[in-house]
Amino acid sequence: MSSDNRVTGLTSSQVQERIRDGLTNKLPKVPTRTFAQILRANLFTRFNAINAVLAVLVIIAGSPKNALFSGVIITNTIIGIIQEVRAKRTIEKLSLLNVAHAKVLRDGKEVSINIEEIVQDDVLVLVPGTQLLADAKVMVDSEFEVDEAMLTGEADPVHKKEEDDLLSGSFIVNGSGYARVIKVGAETYSSKIANEAKKFKRINSELLSAVNKILKVIMMLIIPVGGLLVFTQIYFTHRTWQEAIISAAAGIVGMVPEGLVLLTSLTFVVGIVRLSKWKTLVQELPATEVLARVDTLCLDKTGTITEGRLNLVDVRVLNGIAGNEVDEIMQGVAHGFPSTNPTQEAILEKYKSESNLEIINKIPFSSHRKWSALEFRNKGSWIFGAPEMILKDKYEDIRNIVEEEAAKGRRVLLLAKFTEGTLSEELAGKVEAVAMFLIEDVIREEAPKTLEYFRKEGVNIKIISGDNPVTVSSVAKRAGVHGAENYIDARTLPEDIDKLEDIDKLADIVENTTVFGRVTPHQKKLLVNSLKSKGHVVAMTGDGVNDVLALKEADCGIAMASGSDAAKAVSQLVLLESNFSALPEVVLEGRRMINNLEGVSELYLNKTVYSTLLSILFVILMVPYPFTPINITLIGSIAIGIPSFFLALAPNKERVKTGYLKRIMIVSLTNGGVLSLSTMGMFMYAYSTGIKVTQASTLGVMVAGGISLVVLLRVSRPLSKLKIALITSMVFLFSLAFIIPLGRYIFSLELASIKYSVYAIVIVILSYPIISGIIGLLKKIYYKK
Incomplete structure (x- = not known):
């Protein structure tokens, strides 16, 4: 060197x-899982092990077709592996860009x-x-x-x-x-x-936490309930061990929500692939879930609604100072620091030539002080920055000019001469205003359209900036921010909050204010916390080191790739093309995924709940279990598996709400309760009249499948032409299984007289108002609490 x-x-x-x-x-290398790890994680699961054992037992029992449910498991596993490998490649590619x-x-x-x-x-x-x-x-x-x-x-x-x-x-x-x-x-x-x-993170979220709780309960129930079902089917129903094993396997297979496990695990990894279309790097997987719930978006003005590029509009010399002297000093100020921030770049556009002035002392710019200072040999000390921070009490002399320019959306920076004192951070001496520099932000072309989108979607916008609040308000108005006239100077806000009443007071101010100017990095964090204290789910965009504290505190931090390394490192999402207009697509994708997942979860948990309850009921009744595994495969494919694939891809713009676990349990327990009791009632009535067990079982399949399709209808709301076509197709396919001989043979169905079928259809039709009424009542009770 x-x-x-x-x-x-x-x-x-x-x-x-x-x-x-x-x-x-x-x-x-970026620590995504290797292909071998992905293969093991998707193949060797507890649920796959249970299904594999059951498939072997059913085959040994002499009914290979009843082992077809294992084919669904294999398909799900393959899909899971393919999707995670895609996500692995995508995140590695995006990480290289970042x-x-x-x-x-x-x-x-x-x-x-x-x-x-x-x-x-x-x-x-x-x-x-x-x-x-x-x-x-x-x-x-x-x-x-x-x-x-x-x-x-x-x-x-x-x-x-x-x-x-x-x-x-x-x-x-x-x-x-x-x-x-x-x-x-x-x-x-x-x-x-x-x-x-x-790194490829699998951190906890409300969704993952809720699903894990559900799976723990299911695992606790499968072994004892399954064991009792096998025992009662062998010893109390006078069936052969082969018939008992096949029936018990049906009960256990129905209890396993293998589709829910797949769907939940894929929701986030598929999100990575989908969001990559918008050049968005997901650094923490549940960020898509959080973003889907966002109702308040905090934007840093510079680099978000503006390009981060500034234009020097005018230089106004004050107090009779010669213009050439101002130019000489600004030449030295502009080249006095190695930093090249947007303000300096705008100044350097005018003062391109290197300065001959000798610097003997300097104080770098601070976001807290909002000014920098230089002392030149034979030229004295000079300060450049925010007028109100430099002039302090004397700011009133130029306040009107500054506010007049700020109202036009311009930033006013002041060049002042420091005399009669030693240059220090305290500015303990005489300060004389010399010149004002008028700088204007360049608004992003796509900003107005993006901001309008969020307004229509019910997302509150808060503009947080270190600039003059009047200037920020004007820029926000030009960009189309609703309520931009409601602004405040953050210096009037408390810096240290240690009393409950102060926190509440700040939260009320933040709730009713749209634009915040002269905000320090610490205050940005306080503003985000205040919004969260009001129950808001807050996303924060930023590109500078002054945004880091707020980005870390927000529920979802979003960094621009053109911003600082600090901002990108602490954010959950990075917009790799620094494209603000990508945010609506990111939010839309998050909402679509999470809302659809909640609806589809209802289908899978419905099957788990009714299978568990039916197994318990038939253990108590000690009569033949009504289903075989092939019956469960029919119901699961027609009412859950096939439609869930399409519903998961459907558009859904609704904001995601908290309380997923309670909501899903209310509907799943209701659906499963009505379905299991209806199925048991139909089977027991038919069985008690003396018809064959296979005929009584067929009626049970008719009721269970029919009510499962009713649940599908409820989950599909609001209905569209495509959803109506989907439901109609599933009803038609389910009906074919009973109508055509081949369908009855494959799915082990045997029809009884028309009278019983009519009873079954009436039960299915009545289930809709019964389920709707119970769920409506339970939700009223829940929301009152």
Whole structure:
């Protein structure tokens, strides 16, 4: 490395030498499951094991056709493997698009490289929002404020000066400069942080938690109920052991919700594939579920509803200062820091040439102070930033001008001269306003249409920004934000909340305000928490390090790929093309998946509940169980399996509500209760009249299948032409099984006299109002609570 490595960094030959020595920042691959792990996870499940044992027993009992239910299990397993492999490939591909990059000095030039191309002794170029991708030391003339929360849990930024260590995984909050890499690869924190940001997660969610609870109960019931059913069928019904095994297998097969397990596990992995169409990387799988429930969306103005690009509209010189002097000073200010944020870029468009002024002291920009300062030899000290923060009490002198421009949607930045004091962060001295710089945001072309979509969908929009609230309000109006005139200056909000009444007061303010200006990063977090305290499900979009705290606190954090590494690392979703217009599609996809899953879950749990209750009832009655496995296959395929495939793909724009487990149990227990009692009643009536067991069983299948189709009709609401066609087709196919001889042979059906069939059809028809009435009553009782 050159002796002046602060300026030149490593040479190309030095980089190649370190690569040969293995001193690179090589990271482990994205930790998705291997194909072998996917195969094992989908094939070797408890439910598959139960079904495999039952299939073998049924075949041994001499009825191979009754083992057809195992074919459904094999199909489900294959589908599960295919879908998860697709998801694996998609997430790996998207993770490559989202790979972290670093800016380094090489051969005296600043270049951008990906994380694995960093070598030991590289000189990192660090600006606010940069994530440290390798351990480094601060170099001469550089100072930073660093967020080490992801490493230490400490929320307050840590000040770092020359020779201090910077740990990979931390973020630059303030300050710009250089750092030399001292550790790479496995010796740093970077691989752990990168993996945690990208890995294929299966974390808990309301949906997964509810399904797991249901499965635990089912597993607890299957063995004792199944064992008792086998015992009673052999010892109390005077049937052969083969007939008893086949009947008991039917009861146990019906209790296993294998389709629900498949559907739930695939919901999230399919979401990855679907959302990839919109260039959206899902970093935590249940994010789709959370996003589907979102009713409040917090947007950071810059980079979200605006392009993040600014235009310098005008420069207004104050107090008779010569314009050429202002230009000379701004030349030095514009080139005084290595950072190139959008504000600087707008200023640099006017002041492109390097400055000859010598800097002897400087204070970098801080999101808390909202200004930066430079002291030039022979030219004095100058401050540049938010007028109200610089002038303090004297701000009233220019307030009208600032607010007039802010009302036009322009940001006003002030250049001021600092005299009669020592330049420090306290600005304890005389400040004289010199010039105002008028800067305007460029609104994203797609923003108005996207914001209108959310308004129509009942999602509240909150604009949170560090800029002047009047300016933000004006920009929000131009973008079409409903209620943008309701704005507030966040400096009037409490910073520290330790009393219940203060929390409630803030929550009320946040509830009734649309635009928040001059918001600090800590306040952004408070605003998100306040919305959550009101029962809202909150999503937050952001692209800067100042958004990190709020992104971490939100129910769903959404980062723009063009934003900082910090924002992307803590978010659940990353919009890889920084395309705000993709958000409606992402929300729509989440709603479609979760709402449809809830409806389809009702079908699967209906079968589990009625099979469990029927098994218990027939253990108590000690009479032949009414079904064989092939009967269960018929009912499950026609009323559940085939239609659930189509219903899961149907459009559904309704916002998802909490309370999934209670809602699904209310309807499933009602459906299953009515169905099991109706089936038992029909079978026992027919059986008691002396007709053959196979005929009584056929009537039981007719009632169970018919009421299952009634449940399908309820789940399909609101009905559409396609849904009506689907239900009609399923009714027709179910009827064919009874009408044509081949159908009766395959599904072991034997019709009794027409009188019994009429009774069965009447029971099926009456089940609709009975189920609707009971569910309506139970929901009233539940919601009153």
